[in-house]
Amino acid sequence: MDMMEKLEILTASAKYDVACTSSGSDRKGQPGGMGNAVSMGICHSFAADGRCISLLKVLMTNGCVYDCAYCVNRKSNATPRAALSPEELADLTMQFYRRNYIEGLFLSSGIMRSPDYTTEQMIAALDLLRNTYQFRGYIHVKAIPGADEVLLSRLGLLADRMSVNIELPSQESLGLLAPDKSKASILKPMSLIKEKINENRSDLVKYNHAPRFAPAGQSTQMIIGATPDTDFRILTLTEGLYRKYGLKRVFFSAYTPVVEHSLLPALDTKPPLLREHRLYQADWLLRFYGFQAHELLDEAVPNFNPLLDPKCSWAVNHREEFPVEINRAPYEQLLRVPGIGVRSAQRIVKARRAGTLDFAALKKLGVVLKRAQFFITCKGKMLEGLKVGEHTLLRSLMSGQELGRIEPPQYEQLTLFDDFYLAALPAAGAAVPTAGSAALKGGEWP
Amino acid sequence: MFKTAALAYTYDGSFEGLLCCVFESYQWKETPLTIHSDEEEQGLLLESKWIDTDTSRAERVLKSIPLRICTEAEEWVRLGFWSCAPDKEMLLLNFLYLGFTHGRKVMDMLADDTVNALQKAVQQLQREAHLYLGFVRFSVYGPVMAAVIEPKGFVLPVIQDHFCDRFHGESFMIYDKTHRMALIHQPGQQAIIPLDEWVPPAPDAAEEEYRRLWQGFYNAIGIRERKNDRLRSSLMPKRYWKHLTEMNGGSTGMAESKPKLDEGSPLLEHAKSKFKS
Numbered sequence: 001m002d003m004m005e006k007l008e009i010l011t012a013s014a015k016y017d018v019a020c021t022s023s024g025s026d027r028k029g030q031p032g033g034m035g036n037a038v039s040m041g042i043c044h045s046f047a048a049d050g051r052c053i054s055l056l057k058v059l060m061t062n063g064c065v066y067d068c069a070y071c072v073n074r075k076s077n078a079t080p081r082a083a084l085s086p087e088e089l090a091d092l093t094m095q096f097y098r099r100n101y102i103e104g105l106f107l108s109s110g111i112m113r114s115p116d117y118t119t120e121q122m123i124a125a126l127d128l129l130r131n132t133y134q135f136r137g138y139i140h141v142k143a144i145p146g147a148d149e150v151l152l153s154r155l156g157l158l159a160d161r162m163s164v165n166i167e168l169p170s171q172e173s174l175g176l177l178a179p180d181k182s183k184a185s186i187l188k189p190m191s192l193i194k195e196k197i198n199e200n201r202s203d204l205v206k207y208n209h210a211p212r213f214a215p216a217g218q219s220t221q222m223i224i225g226a227t228p229d230t231d232f233r234i235l236t237l238t239e240g241l242y243r244k245y246g247l248k249r250v251f252f253s254a255y256t257p258v259v260e261h262s263l264l265p266a267l268d269t270k271p272p273l274l275r276e277h278r279l280y281q282a283d284w285l286l287r288f289y290g291f292q293a294h295e296l297l298d299e300a301v302p303n304f305n306p307l308l309d310p311k312c313s314w315a316v317n318h319r320e321e322f323p324v325e326i327n328r329a330p331y332e333q334l335l336r337v338p339g340i341g342v343r344s345a346q347r348i349v350k351a352r353r354a355g356t357l358d359f360a361a362l363k364k365l366g367v368v369l370k371r372a373q374f375f376i377t378c379k380g381k382m383l384e385g386l387k388v389g390e391h392t393l394l395r396s397l398m399s400g401q402e403l404g405r406i407e408p409p410q411y412e413q414l415t416l417f418d419d420f421y422l423a424a425l426p427a428a429g430a431a432v433p434t435a436g437s438a439a440l441k442g443g444e445w446p
Numbered sequence: 447m448f449k450t451a452a453l454a455y456t457y458d459g460s461f462e463g464l465l466c467c468v469f470e471s472y473q474w475k476e477t478p479l480t481i482h483s484d485e486e487e488q489g490l491l492l493e494s495k496w497i498d499t500d501t502s503r504a505e506r507v508l509k510s511i512p513l514r515i516c517t518e519a520e521e522w523v524r525l526g527f528w529s530c531a532p533d534k535e536m537l538l539l540n541f542l543y544l545g546f547t548h549g550r551k552v553m554d555m556l557a558d559d560t561v562n563a564l565q566k567a568v569q570q571l572q573r574e575a576h577l578y579l580g581f582v583r584f585s586v587y588g589p590v591m592a593a594v595i596e597p598k599g600f601v602l603p604v605i606q607d608h609f610c611d612r613f614h615g616e617s618f619m620i621y622d623k624t625h626r627m628a629l630i631h632q633p634g635q636q637a638i639i640p641l642d643e644w645v646p647p648a649p650d651a652a653e654e655e656y657r658r659l660w661q662g663f664y665n666a667i668g669i670r671e672r673k674n675d676r677l678r679s680s681l682m683p684k685r686y687w688k689h690l691t692e693m694n695g696g697s698t699g700m701a702e703s704k705p706k707l708d709e710g711s712p713l714l715e716h717a718k719s720k721f722k723s
Contacts, residue, residue, distance in 0.1 A: 004662050011666035029611040036612045043681070044580040045692055047668035050677030054580075057667060095656050096663075098591065098616070099584045101691070256671045271671055347556050354554035361557035 001082060007092070009082040013062035013073050014108055016258070017165075017221065018251040022054040022103035022138040024216030025160040035097060035104075035137035037160060037216075042103050055106035055140060056096055060084055060121055064110030068167070068178040070226050072258040073110045083112075086125035094133050104138030104160070105129070115146035119155060126158035138216075143189045145181060152189055153213070156196055161216040161248070164190045166241075169234045173227035176263055193218045194245050221251035224279060225272040226264055230302035232293070235282055239293040242286065252279045278304040285310055288342055289335045312338045312397045315375055322375040323382065326362065327352050338397065339372030359383050370396050447543040451476035454494040455535075459483030461527050462504035464535055468542055469503040470495075477543075481535035515545040518553055522568050528600040531567035538564070575604035581682075582609070582620060583691045585646060586653055591618040592646060594689050602629045602638050610636050619644075657691050664692035 023041030043052040059073070061083035067075045084092075093105045107125065112118050122141060129135040141159040143152055156162055164186055168174045171183045193214060200213035220241060224234065238250045254271035257264065282304065285291040289311070296310050297303070305313050315322065315338050324333050326348060334345040344366040351357060351365060358378045363369055373383045374393055448471065455470065455478045457463035467481050479492060511520040519541075526538050540560040545552040555561045578601050584591040591613070595601070602622050609620065610631050620629045621644045628641040649657065687693035 004659060007659055008662050008666045011663050015667050015669055029614045032615070034613070034615065036608075038579070038608070042576075042580045045664065045690065046678045046682040047664065048675070048678060049668045049670075049672035050674040050681060051668075051672075052681070053664070053667060056663065092659070096660060098613070099586060099656065099660070099691075100580075100582050100593070101660050103580075254672075256669060271669075273672065350554050351556040354551055355557065357557060364557055364559075364562045 003088070003092075006082040006084060006088075007058070009080055010058045010060075010062055010084060013079075013110075014057045014059045014106070016072065016253060016256065017057060017106070017108055017142075018051075018253045019140065019163060019219050019221060019249065020052050020054045020057060020106065021219075021249065022140075024248055025138060027136055027215075030134075030136060033134035033136045034094070035135055037104070037136065037138050044100070044102055054103045055138065056093055056102045056104070057106040057108075058084065058089070060089065060107065060109035060118070060125065061112055062110050063112060065113070066111055066178075066180045068180065069259070069261045069263060070167075070177050070223060070255065074259065077259055086121065086128050089125045090128040090133060090135075093129060094135065097135070097137050102137075104135075104140070106140040108142035109144070111144065115144040116148050116151060119144050119147040119151040123151065123154050123158065126155070130158050140216075143193060145185045145189055147189070149192060152192060153196060156193060156213045157211050159214055161219060162193050162214045163219045163221070164193070166220045166222040166237075166250075168227055169222050169224075169229040169237055170227070173229060177226065190218065190220070190245050197246070217246070217248035219247055219249040219251065221253055223255050224252045224276050226255040230297075231275070231279060231282075231304050232297040232299065232302035234279060235286075235293040235297060238279075238283060239286055250283060252276050252283075274306055275304070278306070278310060282310045290332055291336075307398045308394075309338075311336070312371065316393070316397070323377045324375060325377050325380065326357055327379060337372055337375045339368035339370065339375075341366075447540075447547070448475045448477045451478060452492065453478055454492045455481040455497050456484055456494045457481065457497045457535075458499050459485050460499060461524070462501060463497065463499040464527060464538065465504040465507040466499055467497050467535065468507050468539055469500075470497050471539060477539075478536075480533070481539065483535075511542070511545070514549065515552060516550040519545050519550070522553075522564060525568045525571050525604070526564050528603065529567040529571040530598045531563065531570075534567065537567065571599040571601065571604065574599050575601040577682075577686070578605055579608055581686050581690060583689060584618060585649055586656075587647060587650070589617060591616060592644075593618070593620045594623055594644070594646060595620060596623045596685075596689065598624070600625050600627070602627055605629075606636065606638065657694075661692050661694070 021041050022037070023039060025037040026039040027037040029036045041054060043054050045053040047053055061081070062073045062079070063081045063083065064071075064073045064075055071077075072079065089105075089107070093102075096102045097104065107122055109118050109122060112121065122144075126139060126141065129139070138161075139159045140161045140163065141155055143155065143162050143164045145164060166186060167178055167181065174181055174183060174186075196213045197217065200210065203210040204212070222234065222237075234252070241247045241250055254273050254276040255265065255269075256271045257267045257269050260267055282291075282293075282296055285296065286293065291314070296314055304310055308316070315336070321333075321336065324337055326334070331345055331349050334340055334348055335342065340348070344362075347365040348357065348362070348367070351361065356379060357365075359369065359373075362372070362376075362378070369383070373386055374396070376382075451474075455467045457467050463483070464481070467478075471477060478495070508520070511523060523538055523542070526534060526541070531537055537560065541552070541564050544555070544558065544560060548555070552561060556565060574597055578595060578597060582593045582595060582605070584593045600622070602620065602625075605620075606629055609618070609629070613631070615633055617632045619631070621641060622628065626640060626642055627638055628644065629638050630636065682690075
């Protein structure tokens with residue numbers, strides 16, 4: 001089998017792994033070495049699906065002894081198999097890196113023989129890169145659940161970021177679709193990595209040159225839409241992972257049917273991209289906007305509204321918090337206004353030191369007035385001439401970009417989830433298909 | 447700030463030259479209607495005043511910026527000068543008027559039209575520079591590597607440190623075709639020099655092979671069910687595609703359309719002809 005064929009097979013098998021970020025590590029170049037790492041991360045290209053390509057994302061092999069129903073590489077799936085040797089992998093990484101195609105390597109693997117053997121092969125490849133080629137670029141490596149602790153520790157010293165995939169958002173779903181994996185077997189390496197990172201942090205205080213263990217932290221991903229888990233459950237789990245395991249990122253992967261299975265959505269199911277998008281929006285709210293999962297969803301409303309983004313939904317249901325006075329409100333409160341993001345909130349705080357801000361000024365600072373206008377005052381006044389009936393409010397919040405982003409194929413995905421979403425939506429969402437005529441519970445606004 | 451004089455300043459197009467225009471304006475307490483470099487077309491039927499570039503005058507203006515405004519303002523002035531903002535010279539002159547009047551507070555005046563326009567110009571340049579950290583594509587020619595870029599703003603000085611640190615053991619060149627400048631690096635040495643023209647030589651077999659593998663990887667990594675051309679074009683605008691190995695020939699990048707490689711033809715010429723047709 002020639003290199004091209006191998007690369008194509010092993011890339012196609014790795015493509016469902018979402019994380020391609022190269023952020024979190026800052027490392028300068030060094031004489032005799034090749035490369036560096038930049039903490040903000042760098043995207044080198046974008047694939048035809050619009051996802052960032054930052055790392056050479058491949059499997060060492062797509063052969064696997066496990067039989068997880070949702071996975072394209074499962075043992076019982078008749079698919080061409082290939083493997084890269086540590087030497088081939090290291091050479092390809094160096095050659096791609098030198099041409100500035102990539103920021104580094106994302107290495108994962110199917111399970112060859114045993115988790116330990118697989119991990120040893122991965123260590124061999126990374127060792128070659130780091131110690132023979134003196135590669136100082138980014139390396140993201142998948143920890144194989146079930147591998148020996150000593151091996152995982154060695155892997156962590158060679159990589160920038162480690163990740164263990166949660167795969168599915170609940171124990172029941174795991175039991176159903178991934179009988180070889182359990183919640184415990186996934187969480188164990190995760191907490192091991194967390195301990196190692198903490199241990200390493202205190203070592204670094206004591207010894208300046210202690211080798212760094214996964215300096216860019218750990219991340220995980222889970223599949224969305226293969227099982228009936230609700231958004232609320234997924235978001236609560238996400239929040240828990242950030243808090244308990246100190247994860248840097250939690251990624252969501254809209255389930256793309258790759259194998260026929262009675263327990264899985266049919267093969268012609270479209271991936272639930274809008275749902276994935278909403279979860280990422282909520283994830284952002286957790287990480288950068290000071291929101292908590294239970295503020296955004298609860299048992300009564302366990303799923304996101306497909307037509308309103310999570311922040312708008314929250315604002316519409318918490319009108320008692322508004323309007324916010326732009327010239328006085330603290331930063332945290334500005335962040336909660338729809339149409340104001342991290343950048344524009346920072347600019348507002350800066351610019352109001354130099355003078356009072358009006359609506360024209362806000363526009364210049366990058367605030368999306370179309371959304372924000374309903375929730376803010378400037379010098380105590382709402383925007384002049386603003387009509388604040390239910391209709392205008394909802395239409396402004398969800399029209400334009402929001403509706404435009406839902407392209408035809410994704411509309412079909414909506415129909416799939418119709419009952420699912422609608423049952424759980426607040427009145428506003430349910431009435432949405434009749435665009436604009438939707439009425440909210442609870443009278444006139446404000 | 448000063449009384450507007452019915453004349454244009456003409457300068458040599460250098461950063462020092464522009465600083466001398468600022469000096470001139472303060473010296474005669476006059477604000478020109480426009481400032482342009484001698485390379486630009488002069489559309490206005492205005493009396494034009496040639497401003498000599500005098501290093502000591504430029505030095506005096508430059509020194510006063512961090513002293514009387516702040517170091518961040520100096521950074522903005524440099525970045526603003528490299529940006530492709532329309533009428534950037536007048537923008538910078540107006541910004542400096544404000545800065546020398548208000549001091550460091552000018553950096554907070556983001557709602558002011560001048561400060562706002564400069565902030566946006568700086569942001570645009572930094573954004574483009576950041577994209578180029580990823581979008582530069584080197585070709586390896588034996589012991590040296592070279593890349594061609596066509597940025598709107600003059601990004602070479604912004605990306606210089608990054609590439610010199612990353613490939614500090616390599617000899618490489620990044621050629622900016624728009625501004626006809628090149629960043630040249632050899633271990634221990636680096637410079638940005640004017641270079642009128644440069645045509646990449648034909649790639650050798652090894653180079654061809656790695657390009658082909660990269661294209662293969664690119665085509666395999668996209669998920670067909672999630673194909674989203676609009677999203678891709680907004681994250682990686684089409685004007686960059688011309689010099690991206692994986693987009694060569696304008697293929698849409700899904701597995702069914704493997705890009706063809708015309709043996710022997712230089713990458714650049716190949717891309718050019720594809721774009722014209």
